Structure formats: structure tokens, C-alpha cells
Amino acid sequence: MKYIDDTVVMKRMKSRLKYNSIWKMIFLIATTLALLTLVILLVRIVTQGSGYLNWDFFNNFGSRFPEKAGIKAALIGSVLLMLIIAPVSMILGVGTAIYLEEYAKKNKFTSFIQMNISNLAGVPSIVFGLLGLTIFVRMLVLGKSLLAAGFTMSLLILPVIIVASQEAIRAVPKEQREASYGMGATKWQTITRVVLPAAIPGILTGSILALSRAVGETAPLVVLGIPVILQFLPDGLLSQFTTLPLQIYDWAKRPQEAFQYVASAGIIVLMILLVIMNSIAIFIRNKFQKRY
Amino acid sequence: MVELMNKTNKQETANIKTPSQIVGESTKSVERNSVFNTKNFNLWYGDHHALKDINLDIRENEVTAIIGPSGCGKSTYIKALNRMVELVPIVKTNGEINYRGRNILEASYEVEELRTRVGMVFQKPNPFPKSIYDNIAYGPRIHGIKNKKVLDEIVEKSLRGAAIWDEVKDRLNQNAYGLSGGQQQRICIARCLAIEPDVILMDEPTSALDPISTLKVEELVQELKDNYSIIIVTHNMQQAARISDKTAFFLNGEVVEFDHTDKIFSTPKDQRTEDYISGRFG
Ligand SMILES: Nc1ncnc2c1ncn2[C@@H]1O[C@H](COP(=O)(O)OP(=O)(O)OP(=O)(O)O)[C@@H](O)[C@H]1O
Numbered sequence: 014m015k016y017i018d019d020t021v022v023m024k025r026m027k028s029r030l031k032y033n034s035i036w037k038m039i040f041l042i043a044t045t046l047a048l049l050t051l052v053i054l055l056v057r058i059v060t061q062g063s064g065y066l067n068w069d070f071f072n073n074f075g076s077r078f079p080e081k082a083g084i085k086a087a088l089i090g091s092v093l094l095m096l097i098i099a100p101v102s103m104i105l106g107v108g109t110a111i112y113l114e115e116y117a118k119k120n121k122f123t124s125f126i127q128m129n130i131s132n133l134a135g136v137p138s139i140v141f142g143l144l145g146l147t148i149f150v151r152m153l154v155l156g157k158s159l160l161a162a163g164f165t166m167s168l169l170i171l172p173v174i175i176v177a178s179q180e181a182i183r184a185v186p187k188e189q190r191e192a193s194y195g196m197g198a199t200k201w202q203t204i205t206r207v208v209l210p211a212a213i214p215g216i217l218t219g220s221i222l223a224l225s226r227a228v229g230e231t232a233p234l235v236v237l238g239i240p241v242i243l244q245f246l247p248d249g250l251l252s253q254f255t256t257l258p259l260q261i262y263d264w265a266k267r268p269q270e271a272f273q274y275v276a277s278a279g280i281i282v283l284m285i286l287l288v289i290m291n292s293i294a295i296f297i298r299n300k301f302q303k304r305y
Numbered sequence: 306m307v308e309l310m311n312k313t314n315k316q317e318t319a320n321i322k323t324p325s326q327i328v329g330e331s332t333k334s335v336e337r338n339s340v341f342n343t344k345n346f347n348l349w350y351g352d353h354h355a356l357k358d359i360n361l362d363i364r365e366n367e368v369t370a371i372i373g374p375s376g377c378g379k380s381t382y383i384k385a386l387n388r389m390v391e392l393v394p395i396v397k398t399n400g401e402i403n404y405r406g407r408n409i410l411e412a413s414y415e416v417e418e419l420r421t422r423v424g425m426v427f428q429k430p431n432p433f434p435k436s437i438y439d440n441i442a443y444g445p446r447i448h449g450i451k452n453k454k455v456l457d458e459i460v461e462k463s464l465r466g467a468a469i470w471d472e473v474k475d476r477l478n479q480n481a482y483g484l485s486g487g488q489q490q491r492i493c494i495a496r497c498l499a500i501e502p503d504v505i506l507m508d509e510p511t512s513a514l515d516p517i518s519t520l521k522v523e524e525l526v527q528e529l530k531d532n533y534s535i536i537i538v539t540h541n542m543q544q545a546a547r548i549s550d551k552t553a554f555f556l557n558g559e560v561v562e563f564d565h566t567d568k569i570f571s572t573p574k575d576q577r578t579e580d581y582i583s584g585r586f587g
């Protein structure tokens with residue numbers, strides 16, 4: 014006996030194909046809408062801002078006059094902040110990931126920690142700002158400094174880096190570790206010679222994406238009380254500073270129309286910075302990806 | 306039925322020197338030294354009693370085959386011999402496994418030391434995603450050998466030992482993943498030889514290979530046993546008959562029979578062994 018009746022199959026074929034194409038249309042429209050919004054935004058920002066993008070813009074500090082306003086302090090502040098966040102968050106994040114994946118016993122306590130790390134990744138950034146204000150700015154008396162902000166931002170992206178690193182480490186096949194242990198390698202040798210080389214692309218990609226989130230973040234900095242405008246460059250870890258998003262935010266909320274264009278120019282700079290960082294991430298992923 | 310099997314075995318192995326013949330000779334001569342003497346060994350995965358009261362005395366410079374139906378504990382047993390089984394956190398053991406007279410289950414026995422003497426080749430070829438050279442040099446390097454000349458020599462000797470030198474000598478710097486499955490498996494054997502082990506454990510080393518690569522690995526095992534003791538798990542009865550001196554038949558976590566391979570295949574003592582090798586179950 015046959016279970017599938019050919020005539021019924023043929024009768025339903027038309028409507029199945031029609032549904033198929035309807036869903037395809039819906040997905041296509043969704044993609045187009047998203048892309049269109051993006052393009053409009055980009056075009057608007059570039060046409061508004063490009064007029065202000067010149068050497069003076071990069072070389073001037075903030076100003077009350079739109080023609081004289083520049084991005085120097087903010088750009089350098091952002092880069093310096095990144096130089097603090099990158100090592101702090103990666104050393105702590107990758108270290109934690111290695112411990113959890115390779116050393117920690119799988120018990121209730123570690124799964125509790127694991128759950129909390131995943132939850133932390135979803136905590137609003139402003140909460141991290143409050144944490145940083147209490148601990149770094151007030152308790153450790155670091156003030157509204159580069160260091161305090163760097164630590165706060167490191168904490169903010171730490172969960173993301175831990176989770177990304179854990180996934181990269183977990184993706185290294187079990188057989189690779191067995192091969193290494195089977196030859197008498199210690200755990201440390203196996204981690205440094207087999208696990209990390211294979212996991213590094215994933216770890217770096219995740220970390221760079223997390224870093225670019227930190228670069229674009231404003232809320233925690235506002236809570237810490239970081240100034241939005243500054244007439245000098247930071248001269249040390251405990252110095253005051255400002256960042257690109259803060260500077261842009263300040264320009265965007267000023268009443269003079271010309272400042273909207275200055276803000277657009279700032280956005281272009283910020284976007285270029287982020288695109289560079291993401292390209293590095295993609296480059297690393299493609300260059301060092303190992304296939305098993 | 307058993308007689309029939311034996312005939313085919315004899316025919317197939319007519320041109321290779323039949324190991325059973327060699328064993329026949331050697332039994333009359335000296336008893337070889339024991340490498341792995343397992344006494345009343347038990348192993349549990351959580352509540353699952355996977356190995357029950359194992360007693361096996363494995364001798365040096367012999368090929369010992371371990372056969373038995375799927376899930377009977379063959380892999381578990383050979384992984385216990387280099388304590389790889391401990392990578393599974395829920396494992397509990399008791400009893401004794403004496404390697405050259407010392408119980409490896411004692412807490413004071415360092416696994417790293419054991420595993421440099423007892424190498425392992427896995428079912429699926431698992432080279433590192435590194436160059437062929439770096440794969441072979443991995444073991445010597447972790448044991449502290451840095452001298453380039455010494456490493457070069459070890460790499461060549463190991464690749465020759467694994468009968469793959471001629472195929473790869475011109476591309477030692479290429480990634481080992483560019484090789485065929487059979488070549489990869491021989492690279493893994495070479496990598497294992499490079500730590501100059503005393504015993505080589507092999508868990509179904511040919512199950513992922515084509516007949517020609519399988520033959521090559523089998524011939525290799527024959528050559529290696531002059532210098533190494535080899536314990537090999539296999540699902541292939543002909544393979545066990547062709548290459549091993551002794552065979553252990555495992556069933557449900559127990560050793561049903563352990564004897565010279567020719568005896569196991571011609572006159573098994575246990576009905577279950579006979580049933581299994583004649584293909585009546587398993
Ligand atoms: N990591 C593990 N956790 C729990 N039980 C396991 C684990 N590994 C193996 N077992 C169980 O132990 C028993 C023996 O497994 P083992 O892998 O040793 O069998 P095997 O004889 O090698 O089988 P095969 O021929 O299929 O490879 C099986 O019942 C299996 O389910």
C-alpha cells in the first residue's frame with residue numbers, strides 16, 4: 014500500500030509553491046527596509062558632515078563657534094581609553110574563559126557562575142556606570158579619570174569577551190586535546206600549544222567586536238561624570254579626558270544649526286574608527302581560521 | 306563454520322608471515338616480559354559498571370588484539386591503560402593496572418610520565434592543524450627538545466618508521482590536513498613514534514580508512530612489534546587474525562577469553578567466543 018497519493022501531491026503543489034514565494038517576498042522586503050534606512054542615514058550624515066572634515070577639525074579642541082570646533086581631544090581620548098580597555102578586559106576575560114573551560118570542575122557552583130556571566134552580558138550599560146562611579150571613582154578615589162573609565166568599560170564588556178572566548182575554546186575539537194594529552198603534554202602545554210592557537214581567531218574577533226561596543230558607548234561615561242568638552246589632552250592615567258560619542262552628543266544637543274553638521278562630521282570619524290576595528294576582526298578571522 | 310573462517314584467514318595471510326605461526330614458535334621459546342598486568346580492574350561511568358573484574362597480562366613485543374561487540378568496553382579498557390579515561394569526570398576505578406611492575410592507578414603515578422611511555426593512536430585521524438613537521442615534532446618539543454638538528458632527525462626517523470617518509474618528505478611544511486585520511490593516520494602513528502614510546506595503544510586505527518591504507522597500517526603494525534608492544538582494538542575479525550599474536554575477547558565489560566590468536570580463532574574454549582567470531586552475534 015502506498016501512503017503518498019500522487020494526485021493529492023500534485024493538487025497541493027501549486028499552493029505550496031505560492032506560499033514559498035510569498036515568504037521569500039516578505040524576507041526580501043524586511044532586508045530592503047533595513048538596508049534603505051541605513052543608506053538614508055549614511056547619506057544624510059556624509060552630506061552634512063563632509064564639509065567640516067578637514068585638517069583643522071582634527072587639530073582643534075572643542076569651541077563655542079562651530080567653525081572652530083574640533084575633535085582632537087575626543088579622538089585621542091577615545092583611542093587612549095581603548096588602549097586601557099583592550100589589555101584589561103582581554104587578560105581578565107580570556108583568563109576567566111580558560112579557567113572555566115579547562116580547569117574548573119563542572120559542578121553546581123561553576124554553572125551558577127556561568128549563568129551569572131551570561132546574565133551580566135545583558136545588564137544595561139548604565140548600571141555598569143553606577144558600579145564604576147561607586148567603586149573606581151569614589152572608593153578607589155580615581156576620580157573622573159581615564160583609568161576609572163577604562164576599568165568601568167572593561168567590566169562592561171568583560172562578560173561578552175568571556176562568553177565569546179569560552180565558545181571559541183569549546184569549539185576546539187576534543188580529539189585535538191586528546192592527541193596532546195596522549196603524548197604526555199601537561200594541561201598548560203596543551204592550552205598554549207593546541208587550544209589557544211586554534212581559539213585565538215574566535216577570541217580576537219569577539220574581543221574586537223566587544224571593544225568597538227565600548228568605543229561607541231556613552232551612558233556609563235555620563236554617569237561617571239566624564240566632561241563632554243575639553244581644551245587639553247590627557248597627560249596621564251589619572252588625567253581627565255573626553256571621548257568621541259560624548260563630544261558628538263554635546264554638539265548634537267546645541268541649538269545652533271551649524272553644530273548639527275559638526276556632529277555629523279564627528280559621527281563620520283567615529284564610524285570610520287568602528288569600521289576599521291571591525292575590518293581588523295574580519296581580517297583576523299579569515300587569516301587565522303583553522304579548519305578541521 | 307569456524308573451520309571455514311580459518312581457511313579464509315590462512316589464504317588471506319598466506320603471503321604475509323602469519324603472526325599465529327610466529328606465536329606458535331615463540332610460545333615454545335622464552336616467555337616474554339609483562340608490560341601491562343591488569344588485576345581485578347573495575348571501572349564505572351557514574352553508576353554504569355563498564356569494566357568488570359578485568360584480568361589480563363599483556364606481554365612485550367607482541368600485538369595484542371582486543372575484539373568484542375560495540376559497547377563492550379574495548380575503548381574504555383585501552384584508555385584506562387594510559388589513563389585517558391580520566392578525562393571523563395564521572396569515571397571511578399578500582400583494582401590494579403601494573404605497567405612494568407608499577408601500579409599506574411596509584412595517586413603518585415604522574416599521568417604525563419605514563420603517557421610518554423604509552424603512546425596512543427586514535428580511531429579518527431587527529432593531526433594538529435599544523436605542518437607535518439610540527440605535528441611530528443610536537444611530542445619531542447613538549448618534552449623539551451629544542452635542537453633543530455635533533456628534531457630533524459626525530460622527524461625523519463618517525464616518518465620512516467610509520468612508512469610515510471617517501472610520500473611526504475618534499476612537503477614537510479605543508480599542513481597535515483592536506484593529506485588523505487590514510488596518510489593522516491600514518492602521520493598520527495609517526496607522531497606517536499616520535500615520543501619513542503614503549504607501548505602503542507591503537508583504538509580501531511583503520512576503521513576510517515580504505516582497504517589499501519588499511520593494509521599499509523597493518524603491515525606497519527607487523528614491523529613495529531619488533532620494537533614496541535602494541536595493543537589494538539578492532540572490529541575486524543580478519544584483521545585481528547592477520548596481525549595479532551594474542552587476542553582478548555570482551556563481552557559486556559568482561560574478558561571472556563584471552564589466548565593466542567590462533568587458539569582463539571581455531572579452538573575457542575568459550576561458546577560465546579565461538580559464536581562471536583563466527584558471526585552468530587555481535
Ligand atoms: N563518556 C562516557 N560516559 C558514560 N558512559 C560511557 C562513556 N563512554 C563509554 N561509556 C559506556 O561504557 C560502555 C563501553 O563503552 P566503550 O566506548 O568502551 O565501548 P567499545 O567497546 O569501545 O564500543 P565500540 O566498539 O562501539 O567503540 C558503553 O556502554 C558506553 O555506553
Ligand SMILES: [Mg+2]
Nearest residue numbers: 379380381508
Ligand atoms: Mg570504541
